[in-house]
Amino acid sequence: MKKIIKIIYVLQIVFLLGFFSCKNANVISYQKYNQGITFKLNEGNLEIAVISDKVFRCRYYKTNTSHFRKSLMVVDQKADSVSWTVEEKPGSYSIKTNSLIAEVDAKTGLISFFDKDMKPIVKENERELIPKDISGEHVFNISQTFGLTPDEAIYGLGQNQKGYMNLRGDSLELFQRNQEDYIPVIISTKGYGILWDNYSYTLFKDNANGMNLWSEVGDGIEYYFMYGPALDTVIANYRNLTGGCPMLPKWAFGYVICKERYKTQEEILSVVKEHRERQIPLDVIVQDWRYWSKGQWGQKTFDPVRYPNPEKMISELHNKYNTKFMVSVWGIMNEGFPNSNEIMNTPGSNYYRIKKGEINYDPFNQVACDLYWKQCNEGMFSKGVDAWWCDATEPEMDHAFNIKAESNRERMNTSLGSGSRYMCAYPLMHSKNIYDNQRKTSSDKRVVNLTRSGFGGQQRYSTIVWSGDILATWDIFKNQISAGLNFVSSGIPYWTTDIGAFSVIPWDNRGDYGMGTKNDEYKELYLRWFQFGAFCPMFRSHGTNFAREMWRFGEKGSWCYDALIKMDQLRYRLLPYIYSVGWKVTNEGYTMMRPLAFDFQADKNVYDNGTQFMFGQAFMVSPVTELQHNKGKGNAVFVESSNLFNGGKVGLRGEYYKGLDFKNKVGERIDSMIKFSLESKPLKGMDGEQFSIRFTGKILSKEAGEYIFMTSYDDRSKLWVNNKLIINGRLNNGSDDKSGVITLAANTKYDIRMEFSDYDWDIPVELLWLTPGMTKSNVVENKKNTIQVYLPANTKWYNFWTGETTDGGKIIDSPSPIDQIPLYIKAGSIIPMGPVMQYATEKPADPIELRVYAGDDADFTLYEDENDNYNYEKGKYATISMHWNEKAQTLTIGKQQGEFTGMLKKRTFKVVFVGKNHGNGIETSVIADKQIQYSGNEVVLTFR
Numbered sequence: 001m002k003k004i005i006k007i008i009y010v011l012q013i014v015f016l017l018g019f020f021s022c023k024n025a026n027v028i029s030y031q032k033y034n035q036g037i038t039f040k041l042n043e044g045n046l047e048i049a050v051i052s053d054k055v056f057r058c059r060y061y062k063t064n065t066s067h068f069r070k071s072l073m074v075v076d077q078k079a080d081s082v083s084w085t086v087e088e089k090p091g092s093y094s095i096k097t098n099s100l101i102a103e104v105d106a107k108t109g110l111i112s113f114f115d116k117d118m119k120p121i122v123k124e125n126e127r128e129l130i131p132k133d134i135s136g137e138h139v140f141n142i143s144q145t146f147g148l149t150p151d152e153a154i155y156g157l158g159q160n161q162k163g164y165m166n167l168r169g170d171s172l173e174l175f176q177r178n179q180e181d182y183i184p185v186i187i188s189t190k191g192y193g194i195l196w197d198n199y200s201y202t203l204f205k206d207n208a209n210g211m212n213l214w215s216e217v218g219d220g221i222e223y224y225f226m227y228g229p230a231l232d233t234v235i236a237n238y239r240n241l242t243g244g245c246p247m248l249p250k251w252a253f254g255y256v257i258c259k260e261r262y263k264t265q266e267e268i269l270s271v272v273k274e275h276r277e278r279q280i281p282l283d284v285i286v287q288d289w290r291y292w293s294k295g296q297w298g299q300k301t302f303d304p305v306r307y308p309n310p311e312k313m314i315s316e317l318h319n320k321y322n323t324k325f326m327v328s329v330w331g332i333m334n335e336g337f338p339n340s341n342e343i344m345n346t347p348g349s350n351y352y353r354i355k356k357g358e359i360n361y362d363p364f365n366q367v368a369c370d371l372y373w374k375q376c377n378e379g380m381f382s383k384g385v386d387a388w389w390c391d392a393t394e395p396e397m398d399h400a401f402n403i404k405a406e407s408n409r410e411r412m413n414t415s416l417g418s419g420s421r422y423m424c425a426y427p428l429m430h431s432k433n434i435y436d437n438q439r440k441t442s443s444d445k446r447v448v449n450l451t452r453s454g455f456g457g458q459q460r461y462s463t464i465v466w467s468g469d470i471l472a473t474w475d476i477f478k479n480q481i482s483a484g485l486n487f488v489s490s491g492i493p494y495w496t497t498d499i500g501a502f503s504v505i506p507w508d509n510r511g512d513y514g515m516g517t518k519n520d521e522y523k524e525l526y527l528r529w530f531q532f533g534a535f536c537p538m539f540r541s542h543g544t545n546f547a548r549e550m551w552r553f554g555e556k557g558s559w560c561y562d563a564l565i566k567m568d569q570l571r572y573r574l575l576p577y578i579y580s581v582g583w584k585v586t587n588e589g590y591t592m593m594r595p596l597a598f599d600f601q602a603d604k605n606v607y608d609n610g611t612q613f614m615f616g617q618a619f620m621v622s623p624v625t626e627l628q629h630n631k632g633k634g635n636a637v638f639v640e641s642s643n644l645f646n647g648g649k650v651g652l653r654g655e656y657y658k659g660l661d662f663k664n665k666v667g668e669r670i671d672s673m674i675k676f677s678l679e680s681k682p683l684k685g686m687d688g689e690q691f692s693i694r695f696t697g698k699i700l701s702k703e704a705g706e707y708i709f710m711t712s713y714d715d716r717s718k719l720w721v722n723n724k725l726i727i728n729g730r731l732n733n734g735s736d737d738k739s740g741v742i743t744l745a746a747n748t749k750y751d752i753r754m755e756f757s758d759y760d761w762d763i764p765v766e767l768l769w770l771t772p773g774m775t776k777s778n779v780v781e782n783k784k785n786t787i788q789v790y791l792p793a794n795t796k797w798y799n800f801w802t803g804e805t806t807d808g809g810k811i812i813d814s815p816s817p818i819d820q821i822p823l824y825i826k827a828g829s830i831i832p833m834g835p836v837m838q839y840a841t842e843k844p845a846d847p848i849e850l851r852v853y854a855g856d857d858a859d860f861t862l863y864e865d866e867n868d869n870y871n872y873e874k875g876k877y878a879t880i881s882m883h884w885n886e887k888a889q890t891l892t893i894g895k896q897q898g899e900f901t902g903m904l905k906k907r908t909f910k911v912v913f914v915g916k917n918h919g920n921g922i923e924t925s926v927i928a929d930k931q932i933q934y935s936g937n938e939v940v941l942t943f944r
Helices: 002-016 231-242 265-277 310-319 338-345 366-379 419-441 474-489 520-533 559-573 575-588 772-776
Strands: 027-033 036-041 045-052 055-061 085-089 092-096 100-105 111-115 120-134 137-147 154-156 171-174 185-188 192-196 202-207 210-218 221-227 255-257 284-287 324-330 332-334 358-361 387-391 449-451 463-466 539-541 593-595 613-615 619-621 644-646 652-658 664-671 675-677 691-701 705-711 716-721 724-730 739-744 748-758 764-770 786-791 796-799 805-807 810-815 823-826 829-833 848-853 858-864 878-885 890-893 907-913 930-934 939-942
Touching: 036 092, 045 100, 045 231, 055 100, 055 120, 055 231, 100 221, 111 221, 120 210, 120 221, 137 221, 137 419, 154 474, 185 231, 192 210, 192 231, 210 221, 210 419, 221 231, 255 559, 265 284, 265 310, 310 324, 332 338, 338 358, 338 366, 358 366, 366 419, 387 419, 419 449, 474 520, 474 593, 520 539, 520 559, 559 575, 575 829, 575 858, 644 652, 705 716, 705 724, 705 772, 716 739, 724 739, 823 829, 829 858, 848 858, 930 939
Parallel strands: 255 284, 255 539, 284 324, 324 387, 387 449, 449 463, 848 907
Antiparallel strands: 027 036, 036 045, 045 055, 055 221, 085 092, 092 100, 100 111, 111 120, 120 137, 137 210, 154 185, 171 202, 185 192, 192 221, 202 210, 332 358, 593 613, 613 619, 619 823, 644 691, 652 664, 652 691, 675 764, 691 748, 705 739, 705 764, 716 724, 716 748, 786 810, 796 805, 796 823, 829 848, 858 878, 878 890, 890 939, 907 930
8 A cells, every 4th residue: 555655656746846737727817706706717717705814615617606505514605804905926826814815826726835934734636527318407527626735634525444543645435324424524634624515425536637526517626725724724724614612511421332133121220220330430321223123213202011101211310310311312203103294294394215115314405304303303302312313314225226327316305406416415515404493492412412423514413324234353443443433523513433343243133242241252343443432522332232331241350341441430530631632622623533643743753643643632543453462262153954853854943922912823834043133024924913933943062162153133032942041131120141052972962942023023043053163173362462653753651540651753562461452642631520519510529630741831721611501602611720840840820710500619720740650540649749728820840
């Protein structure tokens, strides 16, 4: 890859020197207007608008006048009182602000961008409009190519799963899909960004011809050029264009527990109860899909059988357990039920079909939006629901049909225009609907929307995007780091991933980690993922196949359980730091989870680093992405038909019943392998909501030794081998026992019986095993306790766990014991740490341990407000600025600014200067270097 990029760089130098044939035209005339310049070319028109001192909007179109539609990403722009000039020079025209220059070549009409000192930033190489008829419209395929310099790295364009950070020399197919999100923003380490204002199917490529963006449908080319040169400034300019980030509630930064899925009201309450009894910090529990009655996909009401009183359940979560409740809602609805009927039959509403028997409400249609919110409010929000999980917001177009087929895109018939034109903006408009309508309904709860897809501008609607339904492998885990970093580089700061991965069993149904929490290798993978998740903007565990609560991984005193608790407690100790960084996101256009280039732009050694990142301004996080301590017991495989017998037939006899009590038999058959989905309705008559199956026969053990059996279930499963009950699982009663162990002789047939029951049709029926040979051949120890970490140059770094310091600018072997993620703190940092709490708002953060990492000047602003509601928008919040002066060796804790209801009038700061074995790790420092009682007035502390 690196060799290819070097060749590309060399070739690009040739093109930057001018050896390139452009498909453009010379300038005939120009006209100045209040915000910019319009150039008449012999082929089309070029318009450059001055949006701010560091932002230009560039448009190219063929018609005599501009016919660009209102942007969905960019908010209404009020012309700044920015000073700018235009200068006509021999062969070019220059538009200048105090920070940025756009120079138009008189012969080609192409734009080159320079800083105020005429230092080149980037240039256009080519642009092209090709007329097309698409979805009944006369439109253009639009193409814009930029000439980059060899030494710059580029990031952004949303989230991809390729596993590397720098997009140079890459190509991407850009549209919304599960696991990949398209955000049309690119930023460069040269200090600029490009917002490509288009919503259609798009291709990106960077090669010898330059960096090209091609979109299928446009009325012309429209992009915004955003200059820094600091990358934080580029992102802030993007937010100024597309909208800022509202403040998330404090509880949204706590721990979130989720799985696919909690199935009853009783189960939800029991899981939260156990968290509280074990004193495991927790803020949110999530209800995934199919809480609705059977078959009513997308209906926003609870099944009255399994959730007899959801309002009471949520009230108990709030008042007894101090836990918030998030629920999954879908834009997809099965036809023929109340929600879908209302949207389909209301005048002025709009919907469209992607899959047969389903509708998608149209979030581009206001009537449909208001109906959708009415359903959310009546069925959920009015009953106390705190937050939304907007699933499948792509909206699963790639699963439904070939995205490249125009006839299929036309199915997405929005009120604004065709799917060909607007397909990528669906998640933006869906998020807008949730946000706008909740804000109209109540100001008491801040909007929180966890959603599977994102698009430019979506940050203004309080969204957190997650990386979709990923699989559990070390490589995929590693890929999530660069996926998240490129996502936040696109300007949307709140991102997360399914800790432990959504599925541990690949889609071909062979079990990689089918033994789940009984597999030590998976436990290590989960723990390392959990450690990474503790430093993501949202800290959330989720997955299918088996439950993810911490006690599933062991009990107190076991290596995995104790390490999970440790990281959970660290997250809660860091909430004063995290919540304050959240305010920087809202107030300054800051980014919480940060590629290293954001803070070390001059250090080219960080440009390709997609496995380390900054978390706020202090922490450098280096997740462990390789197996170091435990090798698992092998991969569970399906018991093949040659090992199963019933009389003279191969397989097991299956008795199929309606209901859960094995009384109403539907029929029998011989199943050669226990490996199928009940959604396929295996026997006529099995169409009820509840069912049971009993399998009987014999199983052949071909070798002697210990066998490990595994089943899949969401409700109940029992397995007897040789008349011994080895699996007795019932998830709704808190058991997650999906595997069992038994010792068998070689070449012997044993009686086997399996009983399986489920409430609905969403779980595969499976019987897997690990034979003795598979187990023995894989049980090895491979202990390793270090990983390589790059410490960026021109600063000193503190090991968070030991307090030891190391100079930057080099790769080190960092300790990585099983219960620690490598964390390094930049010299010149202040980190406020509060007490461990059971939930984010259990009590005010007092006392606060102020850890000072000397070696350079340091600043931090502690932010506090009422934790939820929108009173902060009215100025009801408080900040305390802190400054460490390295030369004077003084710490200034400034005068508190602002006030709010519930604010502490007096508090304690325990100041700790971090050093070797002093002020390190998760534990509260027993001895503070100084302790002060702070009542809101400035305090200056001197240390000499």
